[in-house]
Amino acid sequence: MHLLRGAVRTYAWGSRTAIAEFTGRPSPTAHPEAELWFGAHPGDPAMLKTDDGERSLIDALRDDPEGQLGAAVCARFGETLPFLVKVLAADEPLSLQAHPSAEQAAEGFERENKLQIPVSAPNRNYRDPSHKPELIVALDQFEALAGFRPVPRTIELMRALAVTDLDPFVHLLSGQPDAGGLRAVFTTWITAPQPDLDVLVPAVIDGAINYMRSGKSEFANEAKTVLELGERYPGDAGVLASLLLNRITLEPGEGIYLPAGNLHAYINGVGVEVMANSDNVLRGGLTPKHVDVPELLRVLDFTPAADVVVRSEVVEDGIESLYPTPAPEFAVSVLRIDGDRIGHEIDAPTRHDGPQILLCTEGSTVVHAKGGTVTLQKGSAAWVSADDGPIRLAATEPTTLFRSTVGI
Numbered sequence: 001m002h003l004l005r006g007a008v009r010t011y012a013w014g015s016r017t018a019i020a021e022f023t024g025r026p027s028p029t030a031h032p033e034a035e036l037w038f039g040a041h042p043g044d045p046a047m048l049k050t051d052d053g054e055r056s057l058i059d060a061l062r063d064d065p066e067g068q069l070g071a072a073v074c075a076r077f078g079e080t081l082p083f084l085v086k087v088l089a090a091d092e093p094l095s096l097q098a099h100p101s102a103e104q105a106a107e108g109f110e111r112e113n114k115l116q117i118p119v120s121a122p123n124r125n126y127r128d129p130s131h132k133p134e135l136i137v138a139l140d141q142f143e144a145l146a147g148f149r150p151v152p153r154t155i156e157l158m159r160a161l162a163v164t165d166l167d168p169f170v171h172l173l174s175g176q177p178d179a180g181g182l183r184a185v186f187t188t189w190i191t192a193p194q195p196d197l198d199v200l201v202p203a204v205i206d207g208a209i210n211y212m213r214s215g216k217s218e219f220a221n222e223a224k225t226v227l228e229l230g231e232r233y234p235g236d237a238g239v240l241a242s243l244l245l246n247r248i249t250l251e252p253g254e255g256i257y258l259p260a261g262n263l264h265a266y267i268n269g270v271g272v273e274v275m276a277n278s279d280n281v282l283r284g285g286l287t288p289k290h291v292d293v294p295e296l297l298r299v300l301d302f303t304p305a306a307d308v309v310v311r312s313e314v315v316e317d318g319i320e321s322l323y324p325t326p327a328p329e330f331a332v333s334v335l336r337i338d339g340d341r342i343g344h345e346i347d348a349p350t351r352h353d354g355p356q357i358l359l360c361t362e363g364s365t366v367v368h369a370k371g372g373t374v375t376l377q378k379g380s381a382a383w384v385s386a387d388d389g390p391i392r393l394a395a396t397e398p399t400t401l402f403r404s405t406v407g408i
């Protein structure tokens with residue numbers, strides 16, 4: 001068991017304060033810090049802090065895959081860590097995106113290989129042959145768009161904005177209030193010629209301004225999001241697409257699970273994100289990066305869903321709550337030590353024998369394992385190899401740990 005030094009990623013949409021404050025470094029930082037990666041991703045692996053200095057987690061896995069990952073994990077996923085843990089801090093909206101299914105990713109990766117598009121090329125969609133299910137859990141209030149809203153509610157929103165140019169789409173959705181209607185409207189918008197968008201997007205922005213001025217509150221978040229996105233990306237079809245998606249505010253501890261084909265955009269906030277170890281993103285707008293609309297349309301799931309918020313469920317021992325997610329690559333739980341448990345050594349077994357990444361988001365605790373002892377405090381993380389487990393915890397104050405393991 002070793003402390004992990006995460007890799008800070010500086011993207012323009014990041015925060016100059018959130019990740020620095022989380023990890024106890026001076027803030028504001030010189031560059032916006034968007035993500036802090038804890039994993040064995042070849043693009044930016046975390047470093048194990050050993051007595052002999054720092055060592056890449058990738059090198060440790062390569063030298064002793066069975067000891068680090070366990071034989072069962074190696075048999076299921078090969079000799080690599082199948083998940084990646086991130087702290088994500090968004091000061092500005094991220095791109096409108098979806099991720100492919102395992103089949104779509106394998107097929108797309110091979111197709112782009114045959115077309116001889118270099119894996120690192122900006123116009124490459126599929127950088128690996130894997131799917132990329134994601135779970136984001138809010139650390140403070142987290143704002144996002146995720147999944148298509150049930151159509152009757154979307155019709156109410158569009159009517160509330162009172163934009164004449166939206167009338168044809170309200171009619172279309174009223175006649176076909178299902179995935180087919182959503183596909184038709186979204187496809188029309190996302191493929192619309194720029195001159196059409198230059199009329200429709202400003203009209204919707206005007207509708208949102210008038211709605212905000214009216215003092216009505218029912219769709220205030222939706223209208224505010226239209227204005228925020230419209231200010232940064234004027235004339236972008238993603239502003240229109242936001243009308244079709246669930247506008248979600250997560251409270252701390254609440255999450256969203258994003259399966260293949262789920263259209264989403266993170267708007268603002270700090271969270272812990274755990275995902276399959278893949279880079280496969282199909283973007284549809286709200287970004288200066290590569291956008292591939294036909295490929296996005298191929299993978300999107302237009303099935304509307306109202307309640308997309310995931311809450312953790314207490315596991316029998318009382319300190320662990322598990323987020324119920326179906327991806328085989330990862331399982332995420334929260335270990336909370338408070339009240340009478342402070343000052344005592346507590347068993348924290350996992351449901352299987354694979355590796356764990358522990359990330360402390362509050363408080364401080366000693367972690368005991370076969371492979372030694374480390375102290376975690378807010379913003380620090382530990383790698384617990386398969387050989388190190390199980391762990392025992394001894395906290396001196398109320399403490400929260402995120403635990404990521406391989407899924408069952």
Ligand SMILES: [Zn+2]
Pocket residue numbers: 097098099134258264
């Ligand atoms: Zn995503």
